[in-house]
Amino acid sequence: MFDVVAAAAAIAPRIRAAADTIEAERQLPDDIVAAMAEARLFTLLAPAAHGGAEAEPTTAIRAVELIASADGSAGWLAQNGSFESALLGWLSSEAIAGMRALKSRGSADILVGGANLPQGTAVEVEGGYLLDGRWDFVSGVMHSNWILGGFWVLDRPGGERRVGADGEPLQRIAFIPHGDGEVLDTWNVMGMRGTGSNDFVVRDLFVPAERTMWYADPAPFPGPRFRRPYVGTWGWSLHGGNSLGMARGAIEDLSALAQTHDSKHSTVLLRNRPHVQSAIGEAEAIVRSARAFLLEAVETAWVAAHEDAPDAIRRVWIARLALMHAVHEAQRAVQLLYDAAGSNVIFTKHRIERVLRDLNVAKHHVAASRQHYEAVGSVLLGADDPATLPLD
Structure with missing residues (x-):
């Protein structure tokens, strides 16, 4: 099994050396992103079958600690990306293959940033959903090629929230190619500047149903x-x-x-x-x-x-x-x-x-x-x- 703790220890000095740049530019340098991605530090909890490290949580904690000791924003992006990419565990292998084939931002690898709170709305259409939304606090939006966004399902455009069998309003989470939305520069904050957690906006975007999930859906993986x-x-x-x-x-x-x-x-x-x-x-x-x-x-x-x-x-x-x-x-x-x-x-x-x-x-x-x-x-x-x- 890939040793993510050793990988984090190896890359931490490079991150520490880049900390001033990360702070000033409000994002990770491309070479740090590439190194962390190769070390699976953005996918610590993601399924191994989908390219993740699938580390146990305490192992992932130790890896994030090492990155954060070098730079807190880099550690935050490792933790956030790892949580968001864990939700890939609800997608089928066919959906993952389709995402890879799109080569979002020129890469078949899947790096997920996002905000899973339902700040979008969508209506169900044939084969998927027509989505509108603006999500804030989108950690990872500056380097990720897939953006995760939560949304309410409406009964019609501009209508009421649909209600599920459990009596609760229907929510889902979409995986969106980075290029299908717009990044708004809103991240002017006192701390965690290097996370670049800007806003992300989509309008009238079709999202295939296979690229959406909700926690109550059965996941393909046991346990x-x-x-x-x-x-x-x-x-x-x-x-x-x-x-x-x-x-x-x-x-x-x-x-x-x-x-x-x-x-x-x-x-x-x-x-x-x-x-x-x-x-x-x-x-x-x-x-x-x-x-x-x-x-x-x-x-x-x-x-x-x-x-x-x-x-x-x-x-x-x-x-x-x-x-x-x-x-x-x-x-x-x-x-x-x-x-x-x-x-x-x-x-x-x-x-x-x-x-x-x-x-x-x-x-x-x-x-x-x-x-x-x-x-x-x-x-x-x-x-x-x-x-x-x-x-x-």
Whole structure:
């Protein structure tokens, strides 16, 4: 089996060297995209039969950590692409072959970016759907050749949402060739600038039914990897890995800085100052603890899901708690490091400043919502009316 962790470790120095360019250009350089794609770092969770790494979630977390320790935006694009490409697991081999034959952006490989929230609408027509939509936060849109977009199915153009057999409005997710839409430059943000998560727009686009999916559809592959409600947890767990990887990189950066730098008001090296020593020690404890919880919780949920254990869903909720906790603990650790380093790291040229900005954006992703505390607490307590969040 292809070793994605070793591949991530090998490419991380190149990504770190390109970090300033990634930040300035708000996208990955072409050579980094090519190297990460070859290393399957955008397809960590995608089916091997469709060209992905099909790594177990804890292995994928470790790979994303290594990329994120070099650059948070690159790590984010690895995690997001890997989650989105996992949804290829709902498509048939014939659909995948058709996508490859189109050679979107000149390549038969399939790199997926996108936003699966239903920000589009479509009407069903013969053979597929006629789709309109504008999706924001489309991470990967600058380098991906296939864009994933969620949509509501309407009963007629401009009409009402159709309702399925379960009484819920019908949703689907489309895989769209990059060239069939337009990228709008909207990604002007405080952090995660290098993800280039711009908007993507399509108008009156025909999408074949075979290039759409929904979680309730039967997946061609057996087991809980490509099955509701588990797939969202495997994908979102990488978000925790990305944040912890950034925090690990910041610890290493301050440790290196402390060997050679003092400050404006003292010639004592940072490494010899008690408050810096305390910050490094506390950050180390925070990151190691959050990482241990994340890996244990995700592995336990993975095993429970494969064994179809009675408490599998409960384990999924704990994994969701762990990944949310990891994001916020990573931000807390880096804030400690930033405060301890003083004016040495207030300049945009310094990685700790960038990591802090990146984490303050990452923590606003729905996967890191603090509502998970309430939701998981209600599950653990067996509440009569437990709070819920989407599980995918």
